[in-house]
Every structure is written in structure tokens, then in C-alpha cells.
Amino acid sequence: MEILVCARRVPDTSENEITLNSTTNDIEREELVYSVNESDNYAVEEALQIVDRTGGSVTVVTVGSEEDEEILRREMAMGASHGILLSDPAFTGSDGRGIASILKAFVAQGHYDLILTGVQADDGAAQVGGMLAAMLDYPFASLVNSIEVLDGKTLKVSREIEGGNKEISEIDLPCVLSIQTGINEPRYVGMRGIRAVASLTIPTYGASDLGVDASVVGKAGARVQRVDYYVPALGKTAEMLSGSREENIDRLVELVAAKGGLQ
Amino acid sequence: MTPRIFVYVGHKNGIADDCAVELLAAAKTISPITRPTAVVAGCGPEFDRVCESLRSSYAEVWKLAHDNLAYPNAELIRKALLKVLPSNNIVLVPHDHFGIDLAPGLSIKLNAAFVSDVVQLEGVEGSALNAVRQEFGGQVSTHVRCDLASGAVVTVRPGAFKPADNMLVSGSVIDKSGELGTLTSARRYLQTLVAEAGDVDITKHNVLISIGRGIQDKDNVGIAQELADVLGAAVSCSRPVVDAKWLEKSRQVGSSGKTVKPKVYLACGISGAFQHLAGIKGNPFIVAINKNPKAPIFQVADVGIVDDILEFLPELTNKIREMQSVTAK
Numbered sequence: 131m132e133i134l135v136c137a138r139r140v141p142d143t144s145e146n147e148i149t150l151n152s153t154t155n156d157i158e159r160e161e162l163v164y165s166v167n168e169s170d171n172y173a174v175e176e177a178l179q180i181v182d183r184t185g186g187s188v189t190v191v192t193v194g195s196e197e198d199e200e201i202l203r204r205e206m207a208m209g210a211s212h213g214i215l216l217s218d219p220a221f222t223g224s225d226g227r228g229i230a231s232i233l234k235a236f237v238a239q240g241h242y243d244l245i246l247t248g249v250q251a252d253d254g255a256a257q258v259g260g261m262l263a264a265m266l267d268y269p270f271a272s273l274v275n276s277i278e279v280l281d282g283k284t285l286k287v288s289r290e291i292e293g294g295n296k297e298i299s300e301i302d303l304p305c306v307l308s309i310q311t312g313i314n315e316p317r318y319v320g321m322r323g324i325r326a327v328a329s330l331t332i333p334t335y336g337a338s339d340l341g342v343d344a345s346v347v348g349k350a351g352a353r354v355q356r357v358d359y360y361v362p363a364l365g366k367t368a369e370m371l372s373g374s375r376e377e378n379i380d381r382l383v384e385l386v387a388a389k390g391g392l393q
Numbered sequence: 394m395t396p397r398i399f400v401y402v403g404h405k406n407g408i409a410d411d412c413a414v415e416l417l418a419a420a421k422t423i424s425p426i427t428r429p430t431a432v433v434a435g436c437g438p439e440f441d442r443v444c445e446s447l448r449s450s451y452a453e454v455w456k457l458a459h460d461n462l463a464y465p466n467a468e469l470i471r472k473a474l475l476k477v478l479p480s481n482n483i484v485l486v487p488h489d490h491f492g493i494d495l496a497p498g499l500s501i502k503l504n505a506a507f508v509s510d511v512v513q514l515e516g517v518e519g520s521a522l523n524a525v526r527q528e529f530g531g532q533v534s535t536h537v538r539c540d541l542a543s544g545a546v547v548t549v550r551p552g553a554f555k556p557a558d559n560m561l562v563s564g565s566v567i568d569k570s571g572e573l574g575t576l577t578s579a580r581r582y583l584q585t586l587v588a589e590a591g592d593v594d595i596t597k598h599n600v601l602i603s604i605g606r607g608i609q610d611k612d613n614v615g616i617a618q619e620l621a622d623v624l625g626a627a628v629s630c631s632r633p634v635v636d637a638k639w640l641e642k643s644r645q646v647g648s649s650g651k652t653v654k655p656k657v658y659l660a661c662g663i664s665g666a667f668q669h670l671a672g673i674k675g676n677p678f679i680v681a682i683n684k685n686p687k688a689p690i691f692q693v694a695d696v697g698i699v700d701d702i703l704e705f706l707p708e709l710t711n712k713i714r715e716m717q718s719v720t721a722k
């Protein structure tokens with residue numbers, strides 16, 4: 131099966147405190163640690179496991195800039211056969227629809243049986259996968275937490291719904307699935323693996339290579355735009371215990387006891 | 394002029410989802426004078442009751458009845474909506490596992506703009522809808538401006554809008570089923586598998602020691618278990634702990650895990666994402682221990698401590714042990 135995985139480089143929220151920059155038009159990006167978006171990494175692992183079972187190859191694509199090549203290399207070190215960068219100054223400032231349009235143009239030039247995205251990017255809106263599917267007229271399933279290949283034409287997929295229940299469906303290929311974290315255990319990528327792909331050239335395609343409709347991409351094409359970033363001042367906040375650790379523990383024990391938490 | 398507003402209402406066992414009234418409230422924050430239309434899809438007598446029940450809050454209830462809509466398969470419902478919805482409107486959908494499935498594709502097919510997971514709506518200004526979203530698990534918020542020139546599909550965070558009271562109307566059900574024709578999809582619903590019960594039922598405990606990614610390693614889970622043991626409590630967790638297979642899925646609190654109603658909830662190394670908070674009900678006493686003083690969890694906690702849980706929790710356990718051995722004497 132030929133599988134395309136859409137992936138994105140994001141500031142790693144488990145490694146960083148996200149704060150605002152001085153003009154509040156963006157988050158402070160100095161010194162942020164970036165990595166591949168968590169659910170995208172699960173998507174790549176899932177694609178690799180499917181290919182292990184059924185044959186074929188995995189291609190990872192990202193819409194971004196040269197800096198984003200690092201995640202393509204990382205996913206290639208995991209086992210993806212190809213990494214593709216879609217990059218053009220005209221793409222800067224695209225909204226989700228713009229990103230999906232660029233990806234659609236790329237998909238139209240190849241042949242993929244299955245397209246995977248992550249459920250949501252950390253700074254995203256859980257939208258690109260569903261939009262891409264609609265643009266391609268492919269069936270779509272979101273929040274997928276297991277995939278079984280039934281035959282060359284159909285998959286059995288499970289979606290995560292409320293309460294940890296699973297919605298099981300059959301879906302025809304080609305299709306787009308958005309992959310939820312926890313679907314598998316992504317393999318570890320060592321330094322050796324990264325070094326092995328460090329010098330590979332990543333093919334890069336721009337707007338004219340892809341034949342992207344310029345009116346839907348970039349800041350001008352974005353129908354949804356961020357005006358600013360802020361941290362809301364909230365009414366209710368916690369009573370912060372600010373003594374020494376020992377004092378905090380004593381106070382906490384008192385409070386919890388008062389709430390009936392100590393037997 | 395504010396475009397017409399449609400609200401997609403889900404339902405289960407003959408009862409409309411809570412979102413029906415929340416999204417109505419959301420629509421009123423776009424425009425106080427709007428009379429939004431509810432759109433419901435399904436089939437059968439239970440479904441008829443849902444339509445009837447919505448007449449008390451919506452002036453118009455569009456009923457989409459079709460045999461193939463017995464189960465809410467978003468792929469089919471999207472097709473049904475496209476047959477009846479006019480263009481250039483605002484369509485509100487809950488941001489839940491169904492909305493995430495339905496809405497992005499719906500916006501493309503309607504050629505409408507898409508804004509997801511809004512927590513606040515600030516009305517229409519010229520031809521733009523102003524909304525508030527959160528990013529990075531609620532660490533920052535952002536004002537977004539959405540171009541309404543060809544309409545918009547907006548998903549609304551469950552729980553973000555408080556239903557207004559006494560909005561009673563006596564609306565009418567408009568049966569649009571005749572416009573649906575045949576409905577088929579390349580994604581066919583087979584069955585729902587109910588989550589397996591785990592070794593410990595976290596929904597039955599008064600005190601939960603809940604751990605998040607801050608616990609850092611499977612080997613550290615024992616630190617929380619020891620504290621739980623001295624308290625007669627149970628260990629629950631956030632999603633990343635389950636994703637990493639450090640605890641079973643049955644221990645997960647949140648929108649895709651369990652809903653818990655303890656008296657005391659100790660959130661240890663949990664940032665406070667809304668999907669996690671959605672699983673904490675009954676207004677417990679929430680204690681947050683987190684090394685980041687800006688973690689969103691401190692906005693919902695009753696008591697906060699900025700500390701490293703790997704050091705704090707063992708000391709807390711020791712303290713309680715000491716107290717217990719004193720009282721035991």
C-alpha cells in the first residue's frame with residue numbers, strides 16, 4: 131500500500147512553557163524546542179506497521195520551510211521511504227484550508243491508497259485531515275485508534291468516541307484518516323538513524339510545481355486569521371501555597387483532611 | 394447583517410445533547426436577536442421525540458429523518474446536511490468526537506470558512522465573525538477573525554457557553570426528509586465497542602491521585618500509588634500516561650476517558666487541558682501540583698503548589714504515614 135503521512139513541526143509543549151512575544155502577535159519563539167507533532171508521529175508509526183504487513187512504502191510530507199526538514203529526516207530515520215517539503219513564500223500565513231489545498235495539489239500528482247494525518251496539531255484546529263478528504267472527495271474518519279487492512283480495497287477502523295468507547299467502521303480506499311495518540315508505540319529513533327539520513331536531499335516543491343490556486347493560500351487567501359495572542363485573566367484562581375515544601379505539605383494535609391480526604 | 398444561524402444538534406436515546414442549549418446560547422452571543430434553526434438527523438420514534446423536545450428552545454427545528462441515519466455516521470450526515478442547508482450561513486456544531494469528524498469537511502463542501510473549538514464568540518463586525526480559541530492545550534488564547542463572505546462552519550467547545558434560562562419558545566418542526574433522497578457512504582458503521590472495565594474503578598473513589606505527563610516515567614507511577622495507598626485513594630491519570638502505556642485506559646480521566654466525581658482530586662503534573670477537565674465533575678476540591686506556575690490547571694484548582702511532583706509526592710506520603718502512625722499509637 132502506498133501511504134502518505136502529513137506531518138508538521140510544532141513547539142513541543144511538554145518541553146516548553148508557551149509565553150507571548152512582546153507585541154502579542156505571536157508566541158515567543160526564541161529558544162523553543164520543536165519536534166514532530168505528537169499524533170503525526172503516531173501516524174507515521176502506524177503507516178510503517180501497515181507497510182510491514184502489506185508491502186508498499188511510506189511518504190511523509192510537510193508544508194513549511196527549510197527548518198521543517200528536520201522532522202522529515204526524523205520520520206525517515208524511523209523508516210519512511212520519502213520525505214517531501216512543500217514550501218513557497220506564497221504559502222506563508224495560510225489557514226487550514228490553505229494548507230489542505232496545498233496538500234491536495236501534491237496528492238493529485240501522485241497515487242496514494244491511504245493518507246494519514248494527526249488528529250490535531252498543538253497549535254492547530256483538528257481540521258486539515260477532514261478538509262483534505264473533502265477536497266479529494268475521499269471518505270474520512272477522524273480520531274482513529276486502530277486500523278486493520280481487510281483487503282486491497284477496504285480497511286476496518288476504530289474511532290475513539292466518548293468514554294473511551296470505540297466506533298468500528300469499514301472504510302473504502304483511498305481514504306483519509308486522522309490518527310489519535312496512543313494507537314501504537316512509536317519506535318525509538320537513535321542518533322545513528324538520524325545521521326544516516328542527515329545528508330539526503332529532500333525534494334521541495336513550490337506553488338508553481340504543484341499548480342496551487344494562489345487565491346486560497348497565504349495570508350491573503352486565509353479566511354480565518356489570528357488577530358493576537360493573549361493569556362486570559364481568569365476570575366477564579368487557586369490559592370497558591372508559597373511556603374517551604376514542608377509548610378506546604380502541612381497546609382495541604384490540613385486542607386485535604388477538612389475536605390474528608392484523609393481517613 | 395448577521396447571516397442566518399443553524400445549530401446541529403446531536404442526540405442519544407431520545408434525548409438531545411446538552412449542546413443543544415449551549416449552542417443556542419453561543420448563537421445568541423453572535424447576535425442577541427438571532428432565531429437560530431436547529432438541525433437534527435436520525436430516524437424512528439425516539440428521534441421524533443427529540444425533534445419535539447427541541448421546539449421549546451428553537452423557533453425552527455429542521456428534521457432530517459432517514460433510515461440510513463439511525464447511527465450518527467458523520468460521513469452520511471454531512472451528505473444529508475449538504476442537501477438541505479442553504480449557503481452563506483453560520484453553522485454551529487459541537488466540538489466533540491462527532492463535530493471533529495463532520496465539520497472540517499462540511500466547511501469545504503459548503504465553501505464556508507471554518508473556525509474550530511471556539512470558547513467565546515464576540516459578534517459580527519462588518520463581514521467578519523470574531524471568536525476566541527485556545528492553543529497549546531490552553532496555555533494561550535487567541536482572537537481570530539473569520540471572513541463570513543461565504544458563510545462559516547464553527548465548532549463550539551462543549552461546556553464553554555452557559556445555557557440561558559427562560560428562553561422558552563413554541564417552535565415548529567419542519568420536515569426536510571423529503572429532500573434527502575438516497576444517502577450512501579464509503580464509510581459504513583459496524584458497531585460500538587464499550588470500553589473495558591479495568592482493575593480499579595476510578596469513578597467510585599472519593600480521593601483520586603491523578604498523574605500526568607509530569608510523572609515522566611513508568612517507574613515513577615509507584616510514587617503516586619504509594620500516596621494513594623496511604624490515603625485509601627486510587628490513581629487516575631491524563632491521556633499521555635495511557636498513550637505511553639504506563640497505566641490502563643480505564644484510569645484515564647477526560648472526554649475520551651472516564652468521568653469522575655471525587656471529593657478530592659490531586660492533579661499531579663497535569664497541565665489542565667479542557668479534554669482532561671471535561672472528565673472532572675461534581676465540583677471536587679482540586680489540588681494542583683505542577684512545576685510550571687503558569688500551567689492552566691491553576692486556573693481551575695482550589696489550591697496550587699508549584700513544585701516537582703517527583704520530590705513532593707514522596708514527602709507528602711511520608712508525612713501522612715507519620716501522622717497515621719502517631720494516631721495509631
Ligand SMILES: Cc1cc2nc3c(=O)[nH]c(=O)nc-3n(C[C@H](O)[C@H](O)[C@H](O)COP(=O)(O)OP(=O)(O)OC[C@H]3O[C@@H](n4cnc5c(N)ncnc54)[C@H](O)[C@@H]3O)c2cc1C
Pocket residue numbers: 143144249250273530604605606607608630631632633634645646647648649650651661662663664665666667668669672682683684685688700701702703
Ligand atoms: C480528541 C481528544 C481527546 C482527548 N481526550 C483526553 C482525555 O480524555 N483525557 C486527557 O487527559 N487528555 C485528553 N486529550 C489530550 C489533552 O488535549 C492534553 O494533551 C492532555 O490532557 C495533556 O496531558 P498532561 O497534562 O498530562 O500533559 P502536558 O500537557 O504535557 O502537561 C504536563 C504538565 O506536567 C508539568 N510537569 C512536568 N514535569 C513535572 C514535574 N516533575 N513536577 C511537576 N509538574 C511537572 C508540566 O509543567 C505540565 O504542566 C485529548 C485530546 C484530543 C485531541
Ligand SMILES: Nc1ncnc2c1ncn2[C@@H]1O[C@H](COP(=O)(O)O)[C@@H](O)[C@H]1O
Pocket residue numbers: 136137138167169170191192193194226229246247248249250251252253254255256257258259
Ligand atoms: N503544514 C502542514 N504540513 C503537513 N501536514 C499538516 C500541516 N498542518 C497540519 N497538518 C496535518 O494535519 C493534522 C491536523 O492539523 P490541524 O488541523 O492544524 O490541527 C496535523 O496533525 C498534520 O498531520
